Amino acid sequence: AWAENIKVGAILAVTGGASFLGGPEARSLEMLVEEVNNNGGINGNKIELIIKDSAASPEKAISFAKQLIEEEKVLAIIGPSTSGETMKIKNICEQAKTPLLSCGAAEVIVNPVAAYVFKTPQKDSFAVKKIFMEMNKMGISKIAVLAGNTGFGKAGKGQLLKIAPEFGIEVVEVEVYDKKSNDLSAVVAKIKANKDVQAVINWSIVPAQAIVAKNMRQAGWDVPLFQSHGFGNIKYVEAAGAAAEGIIFPAGRLLIADSLPADNPQKALLMAYKKNYEAKFNEPASTFGGHAYDAFTILMAAVAEAGNDRDKVRTAIEGLKNFAGTGGVFNFSAEDHNGLGIEAFQMMIVKDGKFVAYTGK
Amino acid sequence: MKKLLSILPLLAVVIGVHLLTSATDTMYYLTQMTMSAYYSLLIIGLCVLMGYAGQISLGHAGFFAIGGYLSAALTTRSLIPYQGTTLVSLLDSAGLLLSGHDLYGEALLVVTPWAACIIAVLTAACIAVVIGIPVLKLKGHYLAMATLGFGIIIYRLALAMEYFGEADGISEVPAFVLLPGVSVSGNFSDRVQNYYIAWVLLLIGMVLLLNLIDSRVGRALRGIHGSDEAADAMGVNTARFKLQTFVLSAVFAAIAGVFLTHYNGGIGPSEAGVMKSVRYVAIVAVGGMAHLWGALLMGIVLNFLSLRGIFGSYDDAVFGLILIVIMLFAPNGILSINVRHRLRQLLGRGKQDRAGEV
Amino acid sequence: MLKIRNLESGYGKIKVLKHVSMHVDPGEIVTIIGANGAGKTTLLSTIAGLVKASSGAAEFKGTNILKTKAAVIPGLGCVMVPEGRQVFATMTVEENLLLGGHPLQKQGKQVMTELLEHQYELFAILRDRKKQLAGTLSGGEQQMLAMGRALMSRPSLVMMDEPSTGLAPLIVKEIFQIIVRLRDEGNTVLLVEQNAKAALGIADRGYVLETGKIIVQGPAEDLLANQDVQRAYLGREKVEEK
């Protein structure tokens, strides 16, 4: 018999401007809950998932967070999809002592640390460092930075500018464009005119990632193009077509799961997630769905250990070590509520329309 | 006086809702009721502008955002780096600054919420004057476009400026202490208090607007709507009246923005978005355009449902459907069909029957 | 040509016309007179298909026009010059006229030009205003434009709703002359007028409409001589005073 249902809330941007995040996240969660419940639940308890669609509006996220905490009395909340929303409900969750496992990218979510707030996406700063390390190897020292005007782009741009000096890299051009831009040839022309630029880093989401690539190549400009870890969806490569060739970016290992060595701790779960997701939803798995996957599996691991209790679950999450997820191997602690190190990232390159691990020239 | 009386039932409903929720242990509904009340404050202001003065505005989310963003930024963005500049020391000596520590122990020097609120609302009013003068000369679709453009500009600025937090907006906005012991904040413990703050504000707004539309000024506004040219010839300074109404509704929107932002503890660019403005206009239309009560009702109901996430991912779809259905079948607003028209029809039929008997 | 039997119509629940029966024969001028709000405009609008009849029958040249769409009726040769200034305000005078010729469009450019020329002859002032936006014409000019537009389709029956309203005395006379001329050219005219005396003066027959019912009808001379009609519409005493 089922002792009790474990209620888990999720606030995701299933529709609206950030639906490319919320969509796969919501689908991943639905799939996982079904799997867990079909396998007998956690310690015999079924999981009840309540997904609220915030459409990326903070005010809705706030309303939903209060609703989930008080009315539904959920054990924990997964999401929101974006950093802006997460920051709005950070205090609410903290006050209500409800664990929040955000899928937002920005580092401010966990730095400074709030006791009940965690996040699963890898830190931007590591992605940035990974890119700069690669640039150092390639001998690139003057770069241009492009970013979309989303929370993701904003956070990335901030880190890029902050960390660049550490690696002796000079950012000579910075531009922020609208997330809905449909042609960036003007701005590409502008930065191309700066002859110092040796490489371009673009930090954004769809569809601009593909548009930047196309406009650069159409302009006959062939400096290396780096993208953020947000490029982690093979569809974007398809969208950019021939222009995607040679794009270098850091990402979790989900994208190259097949080619991982067999002893990699992530390999099995990555393959399974990818297979199940693609079979169920008939679309390629993306790293975004992976963030929700990680949030959910982390929560379940904590619940398995600590039961249906907000405080104990929180403590259990803080105690998780060597936990393999899609984004990397998590090692949480009281100071680190993200739990991922720089090794969670792997540099990749697009070759013949596929992602392959990038190992330098 | 009559108008004041007509507000009383509403006040009774407000208190009733509180008592009912507290009796049934469902006080959490008050959260969304509070938020809806603030949105409705904006909506009734817009209703006077659109329904009575006949001037469409597709940019009212912009004024809401000016109020919300300014008071959020002023009360959260630390002025410590600017300490010593004349402006800051001036504010300081006027007692408008507050120093303290943020959640993580960093020193903080910010503007007090009261001062921030006043600055925000005044800014909104000034901007309304500045853009209202040229914009209100336009008519019809041209006016719609100009106000839409204004909304887009505000949205873009909010999204582009570091000071306003770009895409993330502003978080961790402190509580707004209205009076000692009474503060606008989203803390669970302050909920009932905030419910009443919001609704009293809305009721006051409602009384003021009801008074306004049933006065010399209100008649002049409706006259402008009916025939701009004839109102002008009656001695109505149409340009000034339109402008004043525009500013009035902007002030309502800005106040709503300030309060809701403190209540929510933050604001994001979605509040400035064009779709928000469109939504407000649509709610006024669904309420029956020149119908304050309709606007109020629809403002509360639609926002409440949407904030509770009743329709899940179909929120927009349902909203679109409501719009179409009401505009197709009850173009004069929801109230016109359900209560007034039907009642009048019924009464009318009764009268006819009696007349027939005689 | 036009036969109406027991026509009833109105707006929604409001019944305006009650059991109206009348007819118009080819080549005559028939006038309808009546007080403000009697239903004269409603009657014409019902014939033109703008207002739906609730019962009764109306036939135009053998076609049941109550079952015909409003947009088809002008093609049958029955056009209406509406009350008020229903011109296409944002279009030029010439475009207005050309639109009036819509039913004859298929007959080609040549015909259109001839028709235009014909209207410019009838209403000389329109020729000078050819390229002006119709909305900026003076009241009288708009009235003439509306008539010209109706005549563009060479209708066999023209229904005119208060064509003399707002026109200078001389023009009123001219318009009545034009109406007579139209009749003499073989057209049929159904004329609604406030100016009962002038209307009956040129009409062959007349109907008096009061609160939706036809109360008197007959040859124009008879109506002019009718005591009731004189008292109600011709202001006999006043005329005699002068």
Next chain:
Amino acid sequence: MAFLEIKQLHKRFGGLHAVKDVSFQVEPGQIKAVIGPNGAGKTTLFNMISGTFPATSGSVTFQGRELLGKKPFQVATLGMARTYQNIKMFSGMTALENVMVGRHVQSNAGFLASMFRMPRTWKEERDIRDKSMELLGLLEIEEHAHIDAASLAFGQQRAVELARALAMEPTLLLLDEPAAGLNIYETAEVGRLITKIRDLGITVLLVEHDMSLVMDISDEIVVLCFGEKIAEDVPTAIQQDPEVIKIYLGEE
């Protein structure tokens, strides 16, 4: 100095001279009519006097004050009211409310006073209402006071429009075809009314095509043709003027 003095007024629309060098004067307490063929520029003349649009050149002085360049609402404040050739009701408002708008210049509650219902506003409001009812009574349409003005019969709308203009307590009233669309009785009624208004001490400037009315009530007549003034005289003289007969009245 004349009460209303129009001097060499000129209006051009593109290439069209709608009003050319028109000058005349209106004396206080007069009923003065402007007649002329359609398109002669009568409405245009009214529009310039009332400030609806600017004149190309010339001047209009009203009680010694220059009107040109003033906005319609400023002109109204000086004591001039008008009606329109195509009735302009405030739709969606009752007949009474329409008239109450007319009291605008005679009252002064502003936004704040209205919103907060100051005691003084209260009293003012009552005065507006009483005065407006009184005017509806004067025009014998008080039984329609609470009916949506736009749904009134044509003649009644004319009356409401007139009451609305009178509510302004003007010293000069401009009437643009007040009898258009009325039958012979209603026209006579309007004539009686206009005389009554004049007897209240209000000067009337009138455009009308109904000669029975114009000849009956006006003290003086100005005739315009193609924008030019071709005659100005008392009615009996105008009736005989061969030029006026030729271009306007037509032979009997």
Next chain:
Amino acid sequence: MTTELFIQYLLAGITYGSIYAIVAIGFNIIYNTTGIINFAQGEFVMFGGMIAISLLQFMPLPLAILLAVVLTMLIGALIEICFIRWLKSPSVLRMIIITIGISILSREVAVHVWGESIRSLPYFVGNEITSIPILGARISPQVLWVVAVSGLMVVCLGVFFKTTSVGREMRACASNRKAATLCGINAENMVTLSFVLSAGIGALAGCVMSPITYSQYDMGTGLAIKGFTVAILGGLGSSGGAVAAGLLLGIIEAFSVSVVPLAFQDAISISILLIILFVRPQGLFGSKEAAGLKEF
């Protein structure tokens, strides 16, 4: 600024501008018959692109585009027949709100049919990196397609509305529907026709721009806002005005990149448009008289 850069900006501006112009023209067509702005115009663009992409799996590109245009025209007709046709003398505001509702609904239908991911048609000529050098600058051949198609549409529509009788009749319906009926014009069919026409134009635009801009379920709103702005700036109803204003906006946007940060691009370009509108309240090519005669 080097000439090469100048030309590159100019070409970028022309690309944006042409896209805005086509959307604005769609607005104008319906405006010219009904006197309303159809805020669902952007959704026609989206439907055109999305349908063509789906059809491409079964047929060659030209056929897919053709069929997509036809299908979108049917959608346009359907929308008109379901929501607009049977309304008796609706007010402009009511119509606007209905079209906003339709736009929201269409978007929701699209997201449930196609999902939230972006898609695109293949380049008509060459691929993502093909480009043609023009005076030192480079441009994708697809841009030429966009420019050519929008140019062609403007010319055809201009001729259609100014000189053909159907065009004149469509305008008459907007001006005074009752009078149009009295002239024997079937106003209802004219309105349907205008929806069909603008849906077709929107769909075609959606197809030619898809390789450049991609298609997504929610692309309509952004396009509609820009298109509306351009339509107004050009003077409602004027196709030539739409093109001029579209190009003006596109070029302002492209060149603004060189002076202000890109993030402020929209704020700058719209401010400029507003200023133009304040100086010329009837739009660049609108007639002042006509604007004054139209009521909202």
